[in-house]
Amino acid sequence: MEPSLAQAAAPDAGRKPGIERLRLLVADDMAATNREILHRMDSDVRLIPELASHLIAAGGKRIRPMLTLGCARLCGYQGDSAVLLAACVEFIHTATLLHDDVVDESDRRRGNPTANVLWGNQASVLVGDFLFTRSFQLMIKTGSLEVLGILCGAAAEIAEGEVLQLVIANDTASSEADYLKVIKAKTAALFAAACRVSAIIAGRPAAEAQALDDYGHNLGIAFQLIDDAMDYAADGATIGKNTGDDFREGKVTLPILLAIARGSETERQFWRRVIENPADQTETDWPQALRYIERHGTIAETLVRARLYGEKAKQALDIFPAGEARAALSEAVDFAIERAL
Amino acid sequence: MEPSLAQAAAPDAGRKPGIERLRLLVADDMAATNREILHRMDSDVRLIPELASHLIAAGGKRIRPMLTLGCARLCGYQGDSAVLLAACVEFIHTATLLHDDVVDESDRRRGNPTANVLWGNQASVLVGDFLFTRSFQLMIKTGSLEVLGILCGAAAEIAEGEVLQLVIANDTASSEADYLKVIKAKTAALFAAACRVSAIIAGRPAAEAQALDDYGHNLGIAFQLIDDAMDYAADGATIGKNTGDDFREGKVTLPILLAIARGSETERQFWRRVIENPADQTETDWPQALRYIERHGTIAETLVRARLYGEKAKQALDIFPAGEARAALSEAVDFAIERAL
Numbered sequence: 001m002e003p004s005l006a007q008a009a010a011p012d013a014g015r016k017p018g019i020e021r022l023r024l025l026v027a028d029d030m031a032a033t034n035r036e037i038l039h040r041m042d043s044d045v046r047l048i049p050e051l052a053s054h055l056i057a058a059g060g061k062r063i064r065p066m067l068t069l070g071c072a073r074l075c076g077y078q079g080d081s082a083v084l085l086a087a088c089v090e091f092i093h094t095a096t097l098l099h100d101d102v103v104d105e106s107d108r109r110r111g112n113p114t115a116n117v118l119w120g121n122q123a124s125v126l127v128g129d130f131l132f133t134r135s136f137q138l139m140i141k142t143g144s145l146e147v148l149g150i151l152c153g154a155a156a157e158i159a160e161g162e163v164l165q166l167v168i169a170n171d172t173a174s175s176e177a178d179y180l181k182v183i184k185a186k187t188a189a190l191f192a193a194a195c196r197v198s199a200i201i202a203g204r205p206a207a208e209a210q211a212l213d214d215y216g217h218n219l220g221i222a223f224q225l226i227d228d229a230m231d232y233a234a235d236g237a238t239i240g241k242n243t244g245d246d247f248r249e250g251k252v253t254l255p256i257l258l259a260i261a262r263g264s265e266t267e268r269q270f271w272r273r274v275i276e277n278p279a280d281q282t283e284t285d286w287p288q289a290l291r292y293i294e295r296h297g298t299i300a301e302t303l304v305r306a307r308l309y310g311e312k313a314k315q316a317l318d319i320f321p322a323g324e325a326r327a328a329l330s331e332a333v334d335f336a337i338e339r340a341l
Numbered sequence: 342m343e344p345s346l347a348q349a350a351a352p353d354a355g356r357k358p359g360i361e362r363l364r365l366l367v368a369d370d371m372a373a374t375n376r377e378i379l380h381r382m383d384s385d386v387r388l389i390p391e392l393a394s395h396l397i398a399a400g401g402k403r404i405r406p407m408l409t410l411g412c413a414r415l416c417g418y419q420g421d422s423a424v425l426l427a428a429c430v431e432f433i434h435t436a437t438l439l440h441d442d443v444v445d446e447s448d449r450r451r452g453n454p455t456a457n458v459l460w461g462n463q464a465s466v467l468v469g470d471f472l473f474t475r476s477f478q479l480m481i482k483t484g485s486l487e488v489l490g491i492l493c494g495a496a497a498e499i500a501e502g503e504v505l506q507l508v509i510a511n512d513t514a515s516s517e518a519d520y521l522k523v524i525k526a527k528t529a530a531l532f533a534a535a536c537r538v539s540a541i542i543a544g545r546p547a548a549e550a551q552a553l554d555d556y557g558h559n560l561g562i563a564f565q566l567i568d569d570a571m572d573y574a575a576d577g578a579t580i581g582k583n584t585g586d587d588f589r590e591g592k593v594t595l596p597i598l599l600a601i602a603r604g605s606e607t608e609r610q611f612w613r614r615v616i617e618n619p620a621d622q623t624e625t626d627w628p629q630a631l632r633y634i635e636r637h638g639t640i641a642e643t644l645v646r647a648r649l650y651g652e653k654a655k656q657a658l659d660i661f662p663a664g665e666a667r668a669a670l671s672e673a674v675d676f677a678i679e680r681a682l
Contacts, residue, residue: 045505099470103463122444122507125466129440130500132470136477136493143486152477159471164386166463 019061019335022328026069029083033065036087040134051119051127054112055094063223063336064089064194070332071195071212074317074325075202081142082198085151089194091135092155096162096186098128103166104249147197154193161185170250172268172275176257183224184217191220211316215329218313223336225306228253229299232290244286250278254305256289258298267292303337310337360402360676363669367410370424374406377428381475392460392468395453396435404564404677405430405535411673412539412553415658415666422483422542426492430535432476433496437503437527439469444507445590488538495534502526511591513609513616517598524565525558532561552657556670559654564677566647569594570640573631585627591619595646597630599639608633644678651678 023030041052065086072082100106101114102121108114116124132155139148165182168174195216199209231246232255246253252275260271270292274285293299310333320326364371382393406427413423441447442455443462449455457465473496480489506523509515536557540550572587573596587594593616601612611633615626634640651674661667 043501043504045501045508047508048501048504099466103466121462123504125440125444126500126503126507129473130497130504132473133493133497133500137490137497140486140489140493145481145484145486148481148489149478152474152481156471156474156478159467159474160384160386160389162467163384163389163464163471166467167386167388 019063019066019332021324022066022070022332025073025324025328026066029069029072029086030062030066032083033062033069033086033090036083036138037090040087040091040138041131043130047119047123048127048130051098051115051123052094052131054115054118055097056090060090062090063332064093064190067191067216067219067329067332068194068198070325070329071198071215072202074212074320074323074329075199075204075208077198077202079201081144081147081201084138084141085147085194085197085201088135088138088151089190091131091138092151092158092190095128095131095135096158096190098124098131100162102128103162104245106245142201144200146200150193150197150200154189157185157189161189165251168252170276170278171252172256172260172272174252174257176254179252179254179257180221183221183228187224187227188217188220191223192216208319211319214316215313218309218316219333219336222306222309222313222333225254225302225309226337226339229255229302229306231255232293233299247274247286247289248278248281250275254302255293255298258301259289259293259296262296262298263292306337310334360404360407360673362665363407363411363673366414366665366669367407370410370413370427371403371407373424374403374410374427374431377424377479378431381428381432381479382472384471388460388464389468389471392439392456392464393435393472395456395459396438397431401431403431404673405434405531408532408557408560408670408673409535409539411666411670412536412556413543415553415661415664415670416540416543416545416549418539418543420542422485422488423539425479425482426488426535426538426542429476429479429492430531432472432479433492433499433531436469436472436476437499437531439465439472441503443469444503445586447586483542485541487541491534491538491541495530498526498530502530506592509593511617511619512593513597513601513613515593515598517595520593520595520598521562524562524569528565528568529558529561532564533557548660552660555657556654559650559657560674560677563647563650563654563674566595566643566650567678567680570596570643570647572596573634574640588615588627588630589619589622591616595643596634596639599642600634600637603637603639604633647678651675 037056038053041056042049068086068089069082098115101116102124105116106114107117114124115127135155136148136152139151142148161182161184164178165186168178168182192213193216195212196209199212228246231243231253233243245251247256256271256275260268263271270285270288274281274289313333314330317326317330378397379394382397383390409427409430410423439456442457443465446457447455448458455465456468476496477489477493480492483489502523502525505519506527509519509523533554534557536553537550540553569587572584572594574584586592588597597612597616601609604612611626611629615622615630654674655671658667658671
């Protein structure tokens, strides 16, 4: 029999790891970041702050800006640029979400109706553009061309990854390599950049910048693997994302890729039918998909992989001295993974 | 009787002014710019260059990069940054067009089916994002934070203007001031930035940078006024834009604003009906709109205003020494206006 999800993913789970340690560590800087975000998303065109605040105020975890601030703390940084960059990465992320929801035709996010439902696709596209440009203005304020290069590179990679995701959507023949490429681009690139730039503004050596990049990169992959697993497991009402969204959109994520690879010919026919033409799915397809996924234990396997990336992320921190910042960043990895359980 | 369009707009028209003089002046740099554009829009994700080249190769006039290159010539600039910035402004413009066509649900541009028709809204949004990020990467390559600030400021203004345009769409009570705000933001800001940055990379004094900004700003307003006038006059097949597009979308541009202001109560009722609910327009509404617009001569008046802005643009060049570059930039203004006739 397959091990249960909890056994597979957290064999030593005792106390549930939280993001609280990191949140407390950077509480003051995060308050300053929130003020910066509110200030920078303002505009005489009232629709802009209205729409942006719907998403930004809607209780996102602010994981990316927390990482920037936590890494800045780890690097002993004392200046003002960390807050600017924390706001910047949250803006890039928010702009991406706005465009994603248009692209995916999503109707709910974090338990709320999406901006495209409330204000229309047009406003979501244009306010997303506005937030993108604001994020670049925030980078420029740091005065560091190296920081600009890193964050713009990440933004370009995100866009490229989103296009690739669109290209391989509904394609049951797409490879695990393609899938990894997509999540590296659309999620890990911004996590990596959000962490790396802290070392740059702190003037730390290249090895430390690389270590923070590795930390963010591997954490980002783990984070996305968990997100994709949760779409087949979690209670939609609790996490505010609709369970089964990926399935209904015909998005080919790791739980499905593995189920296709291990399934019988009958199962593969099922996957081709529901993924290639998701609009024709019937009511019984979703429970059938869950049964096939459980049969091959592909959620548990996705979580196992997430833990492997999580371990790499934590190891990357080893070159930094032990202390509260390193411990908080390390615990954030456990949180990112075990929030699924 | 109202004067004809040609009489109102070009009382001294003899030889038709062309963009050829500017095109010849910057021909070598434009060839380098085109190579840079092709190089920078490439990606392993083949959909990106396919979609981007559809729009970029589709015979746009490349007016913005020509302005950057022409102004750089006027400033005696000799380095490599002008070509990078010329490619950059074309990318910003192209990204904007891709998102515009999604927002406007357009089906034709420059005589071709739009990218959103051929590849879908999703691909258009995401490839637009990709080109935006590439444009920022091109700016960064110049190594000038001042250039970055100018172009990012313009990009933010464009996005803000597009949102404002969306907010006042279908609103016959919107003011001429709102309309001017929109065209300054969505068109003049990028024209101004495309010209100003040439003075910056050439290390010219602030007064010259400001003069080029004024030139681009006023030319941009004139250019957009003409575009908006042509939507009610030109032969769609010739200019590759559908005549009547703005009308069918309920977009409130100057020809309509003036017709509303001068119309009888019956006419104002007509405008409210067709603009506020454009989906309910009938076949006779478009010819009726043209009759009202002609009755009040609002196209001719739009062209008169365009000429006033055009004169300001030309005057802004006065602080530069006479010569081929100044003459070519001046003639580009006449072209921008008289292409309508």
